[in-house]
Amino acid sequence: MDFLFYPAHRGDPPLKVPTTPYVCTERYDLGPWMNYPERKGKPITTWNGTSSRRIEDLRPERVKDKPTPSKELEPFLQVWLFFGLLAEFSGINLKVPGEDSLVTKDSQIILDHMYDVTVVQGQDGKKSVVLDWGYLNSRREMMLLRLPGDPAALREHYEHLQACLMCANSILKDVPDDFNYDIRYSICALGECLLETVKFELRRLSAPFKAGAVWRKSFLDQDSKRLMATNGWCRSDISRAEANYNSWQALHICRMLDKSLPKKDHKQCDDVSCKLE
Secondary structure, three states, rough: OOOOOOOOOOOOOOOOOEEEEEOOOOOOOOOHHHHHHHOOOOOOOOOOOOOOOOOOOOOHHOOOOOOHHHHHHHHHHHHHHHHHHHHHHHHOOOOOOOOOOOOHHHHHHHHHHHHHHEEEOOOOOEEEOOOOHHHHHHHHHHHHHOOOOOOHHHHHHHHHHHHHHHHHHHHHOOOOOOOOOHHHHHHHHHHHHHHHHHHHHHHHHOOOOOOOOOOOOOOOOOHHHHHHHHOOOOOOHHHHHHHOOOHHHHHHHOOOOOOOOOOOOOOOOOOOOOOOO
16 A cells, blocks of 8 residues: 555565455445445444444444355455445545436546556456555545535535444454455555544534544554564564554554664563563
8 A cells, every 4th residue: 555654664675565455356336335235235234324323233243143254255345345435535425516316427437447546457467456645635635526515514424434434443343363464454544544534624623523443453463473573573562562552554664664683682582571671
């Protein structure tokens, strides 16, 4: 994800930037974001009421007798929580003056362009998802052009986007342990970024901000911690970073930071203290 921050030093040669696989079997359908699971016969949420209201009850996948296997859940959630959120923040479902329907010819053009820009095919023939600041800013500008000028309508719109992000965050917290790491945290990265826009706009409108969600849950998994240790991190420093940073972005910078020079042997260190200090 090109909109992510990276440390100035990632080693020599630099640590490889992970890629996000594109696993979707279909594209987002242009409908209202909150009702997407219902339209696809996967009512994994019990969203009750209009999309501008808060979630009253959210039953995670894991409470089912037979939860959906991760390989089936990954493409579904990538469509809904990644491309669906991008579409919603582009204002695809905002009523355009002079149009009878929420979905217009422009809506389809916007969606097709979104996929053209964000889905790339590598030399190995595999597709991956990319996203940069330029494209994110263009989505925000497009949304602003389609927004109503009435402050009350603006507040309702941003409260709706806040509810979408709260829902996405709740879903991601309960995905199975074997859910693809890069897909999960590409959605988290997008969610945390979009949440900052919502926070700014709600405060500008003197509206309460309720979505103080943490997106970094389990980001530093065992593989990430092994990678950091290989790159010179002491176990105690990893534990402190995990305890002190709530931001996914901050932990992502830590994960990509090379600390192998000067060389130190941290084999005797533990999660609480560095024996070399």
